[in-house]
Amino acid sequence: MISRIREDIRAARERDPAAPSAAGVLINYPGVHAVAAHRCEHYLWKQGRRGLARFMSQCTRFFTGVEIHPGATLGRRVFIDHGMGVIIGETAVVGNNVTIFQGVTLGGTGKQTGKRHPNVEDWAVLGVGSAVLGNVTVGARSKVGAGAVVVDNVPPDSTVVGIPGRIVRQDGVRVSAADLSRLEPLPYPLEEDLLALTKRVEDLENQGMQGMSNEQLEQILKRLDSLEAELNTLDAAIKNLGA
Numbered sequence: 244m245i246s247r248i249r250e251d252i253r254a255a256r257e258r259d260p261a262a263p264s265a266a267g268v269l270i271n272y273p274g275v276h277a278v279a280a281h282r283c284e285h286y287l288w289k290q291g292r293r294g295l296a297r298f299m300s301q302c303t304r305f306f307t308g309v310e311i312h313p314g315a316t317l318g319r320r321v322f323i324d325h326g327m328g329v330i331i332g333e334t335a336v337v338g339n340n341v342t343i344f345q346g347v348t349l350g351g352t353g354k355q356t357g358k359r360h361p362n363v364e365d366w367a368v369l370g371v372g373s374a375v376l377g378n379v380t381v382g383a384r385s386k387v388g389a390g391a392v393v394v395d396n397v398p399p400d401s402t403v404v405g406i407p408g409r410i411v412r413q414d415g416v417r418v419s420a421a422d423l424s425r426l427e428p429l430p431y432p433l434e435e436d437l438l439a440l441t442k443r444v445e446d447l448e449n450q451g452m453q454g455m456s457n458e459q460l461e462q463i464l465k466r467l468d469s470l471e472a473e474l475n476t477l478d479a480a481i482k483n484l485g486a
Contacts, residue, residue, distance in 0.1 A: 247282060247319065251275050254320040258342055274323030274343075277309035284313035315349075318365070332360035338383070339365045346372040352394070364399070440467055 248269075255275055256262040268275055280303040287296040296313035304310040308327035311317070315331045318339035323329055325345040331337065334357070335349040347369045351359040361375040364382055370389035375381055382399030393408035402412035410418050444463055 244279075244282065248275075248279050250320050251278055251322070254322045254340070255324075258322050259324060272326075273307035273309060274326035274329075277303055277307040277311060277323060277326055277329075278317060278321055280307075281311045281313070281315070281317060284311075285316070288313035315360070334358045334378075335360035336362045338363055338367070341366065342368045344369060344371045344373075344389075348374040348376070350374065350376050352377040361393075440470065 252265050252268045252275065255268045255272055256265065262268050262272075280299065284296045284299045284303070287293075287299070293313070300311060300313045309323060309329045311329075311331045312333040312335075314333035315335045315337070317331075317337045318341065320340045321337055321343070322341070323343045328346040329343060330347075331349045332351055337343075337349070341363050349361050349363065349369075355378055358378045360378065362378075362380040363369065363375070364380065364385075366384045367381050368386045369375070369381070370387055370391065372389055373387045373391045373393070375387065375393045377394055379393065379396050381387060381393065381397045382401060384399055385397050385401045385403065387393055387397070387408070388402065388404035390406070391404050391408045392406045393403055395408065397403050397408070397410065398413060400414050401410050403409065404411055412418060440463060444467070
């Protein structure tokens, strides 16, 4: 137990540039406290003392703001940064050296039974406020962007952003829109909206704009300009994330 706590403190100091010292981490980092407490709670859970384990986990939640079900499995050197609002479900499995930021949810969809929570493989990073839902796997060394909602498997060495989660980088290479359907079947509403409007304008042009007033045409063009601006903003954010 002492060895694992030392590992957790080292992990916090390696991954958080604000970590002052080993003593400072031990005293002031609720994420480290929550992981250490979970190890005791998980042991009791496996020994069949589930009522006590659940009670202890609720006490840990009260003091740290981190809710980890005692049935969840955490690997070594898991670092929960800040921690407030983190929720990890009963059947979740978190690998070694995973970094979890505040507000992350490893939850279920409400439609599954049995194994209903995610697997997060080694060295993955889960950004602020992201959610991974259902019995899916986030591959090793993958990154889930802030606020993303992942409901499908993520390959190793990938970066996922958006709602629903969309792969924007894999193996260090940016994924183009043309490759998106091959790697990630989830739709991306903004692009679909833009494509639909573009097709509509092309159809109208082919028909010689029959029955279309100038006001209606202006509205469509304004909507296209707005969507293009949103896509440019999103593209810039993705480039910053990849950098």
